[in-house]
């Protein structure tokens with residue numbers, strides 16, 4: 001069964017497109033990593049999934065319901081850890097959990113949740129106004145877990161967590177998935193997503209630039225070499241687009257980097273660059289998943305061969 005399905009989902013603010021023609025499917029029980037740099041459109045997508053914003057165009061179905069017109073039903077079966085969790089400073093963690101349990105008409109034991117997220121039981125009796133960022137984040141995770149939701153939406157859940165908190169988060173995500181819940185894990189940090197997610201989608205400038213199983217992404221990276229060429233003049237972004245076997249291109253001033261799947265692709269990239277300008281030097285290196293993320297999220301994206309996406313960027317990150 002499908003947990004999330006968006007079709008041509010678009011949200012504009014004036015001329016700005018926060019989300020632009022998003023086609024995304026997340027299956028039930030999947031742990032899906034939703035990646036992208038700041039401003040890519042991740043939080044807006046989450047708002048659309050839960051009916052907090054109305055799409056400008058397109059449609060969004062969550063847990064079999066129209067997320068815009070049946071938002072109440074969707075939210076009742078979803079646990080959300082929002083970015084920037086709003087707290088009632090004078091209330092305790094237990095108070096927050098109790099009110100979430102009541103709102104969801106659930107029968108969870110607040111103390112069990114406190115223990116599960118690793119909050120100190122004494123801290124859980126203190127007003128949350130005194131909490132550190134990590135303690136707040138643990139509470140926010142606890143609130144999201146109330147009622148054993150069918151879908152967990154976690155927006156930057158590792159933010160503020162220490163290493164033991166991050167480990168606990170990963171264990172909870174795995175346990176929730178084993179229980180049958182779908183987990184939608186949004187982050188701008190690849191390292192936090194790659195350790196728990198089955199599949200990742202990468203957003204840039206409101207568009208989904210790639211979606212794949214992590215293992216397949218890794219396998220494609222294993223077979224890929226990055227060619228880094230220093231050229232006389234910065235080429236046009238599409239100078240090396242459309243070459244078979246080239247899946248990611250970044251341009252940073254006079255340095256062009258291209259992920260090449262074959263030796264022919266490497267030679268073709270250098271030939272094309274020599275046609276457009278003059279190659280002064282070049283090097284090759286085995287790429288990391290981090291490099292792939294960088295390539296996909298650099299500033300400008302153009303269509304590549306075979307439906308793949310070649311990315312031409314401005315500043316390297």
Ligand SMILES: Nc1ncnc2c1ncn2[C@@H]1O[C@H](COP(=O)(O)OP(=O)(O)OP(=O)(O)O)[C@@H](O)[C@H]1O
Pocket residue numbers: 013016017018019036037038039040041042043044045083188
């Ligand atoms: N209400 C709004 N009015 C105008 N522009 C907006 C509005 N909300 C979002 N945007 C723009 O839409 C784009 C996507 O924003 P969004 O918050 O969804 O990104 P994000 O991927 O969640 O970023 P971050 O990782 O920083 O939270 C940004 O360029 C943002 O400036």
